[in-house]
Amino acid sequence: MLRIAYFVSHPIQYQAPLLRLIAADPEIELKVFFYNDFSLKPYQDLGFGRVIEWDVPLIEGYDYCFLNSWGSKQQQMSQQSLAKDISKQLKQGQFDAVWVHGWSWLCSIQVVLAANRLGIPVLLRGETSGLGEPTHPLKKRAKRAFLNWLFPKIAAFLYIGTLNRQFYKNYGVEDDRLFCVPYAVDNDYFQQRVILARPNREELRRSLNLDFGRPIILYAAKLIEVKRPQDLLAAYRLLSSDGIEPKPYLLFVGDGILRLTLEAEAKKTNWQSIRFLGFRNQSEMPAIYDLCDVFVLPSNFEPWGLAINEVMNAGKAVVVSDRVGCAPDLVREGQNGRIFPVGEITDLAEAIRFCIDHQTAGDISLKQIQKWSYQEDIQGLKQALNYLKYKVAE
Helix, strand or coil: CEEEEEEECCCCCCCHHHHHHHHHCCCEEEEEEECCCHHHCCEEECCCCEEECCCCCCCCCCEEEECCEECCCCHHHHHHCEECCHHHHHHHHCCCEEEEECCCCHHHHHHHHHHHHHCCCEEEECCCCCCCCCCCHHHHHHHHHHHHHHHHHCCEEEECCHHHHHHHHHCCCCHHHEEECCCCCCHHHHHHHHHHHHHHHHHHHHHCCCCCCCCEEEEECCCCHHHCHHHHHHHHHHCCCCCCCCCCEEEEECCCCCHHHHHHHHHHCCCCCEEEEECCCHHHHHHHHHHCCEEEECCCCECCCHHHHHHHCCCCEEEEECCECCHHHHCCECCCEEEECCCCHHHHHHHHHHHHHCCCHHHHHHHHHCCCCHHHHHHHHHHHHHHHHHHHHC
16 A cells, blocks of 8 residues: 655645545555645635635545644735645655645645655646746746756656646656646536436526526636636627527626626626526536536636536536637537637637537537546556656666
């Protein structure tokens, strides 16, 4: 059995089920170290513009502890905290490998350096896709210098998808140090919850005052500029050629600084088909996904877009911009959805029309997402661990 120490910023709703599965694997002994506990309590989410309290278990089913850290416990300052006890924890744990999530936290850099000093190999998994690379020359040089310093300290990289893998290769990481640990959600959970929600679909439709038989376009994300919800509203208006309300409904799920502006723009149409449902918690989303026909994520920058994984588990068509990191891996152009150039409103409208007209797209989504799961994550993690054993034996 291999002893693995996993270091991550805070308990994350998407990661908790995967950590439980890894902890239950007889070949791995896992201990998780968190830098911060803010997500376990109600906290102010700056993007949603409201207090968030998750309604799914975040720390059940695996061994964990919170590091003893200096620095602010406020969420927006926590990346500047420093941990006091990383070396102590690594020595006491006698770990065979250290797994670090991302490098934007100072604690993560501490972990890498401490593991290197103790001779413990480091696995790195991050979200960077290369889509948000800095354009200013000084920032570009600074980032390249930092990563050229960091990456040689990493034994193996756990890439989450095609763009993430290419990002590492662009920084000189060799193929034999790259292992696929795809960015996945709890497929079983979402599929089971969708099945449970399906018999109540029409009841939910009636509770939202939505007419039977009209298609539903869904947006579920923060209502902030980088997500470009205003583009979806503009594209929706193009679905009407004569100013008459389109047949599909448009549902916005989420909150954020743009909500009032979007509501004002929607009111100008005098249509009753545009609805703002506000923030919905994790346990509520499977029923919302089941209700829709097409899911749209028009973001200007999205490292991955796990909502796409979620809604594909409900068997729905998806439309994403070409700045959404999961597009090359999860969206089959013209099959389960469409990819459009970000900001191109006419192209977005056409993509939505296509998905509404092609009812089989959702079936393809469900089939596609079966191959992008936690099982592939565990397989990729074990391949990386076997690689480390081989390198140690050399």
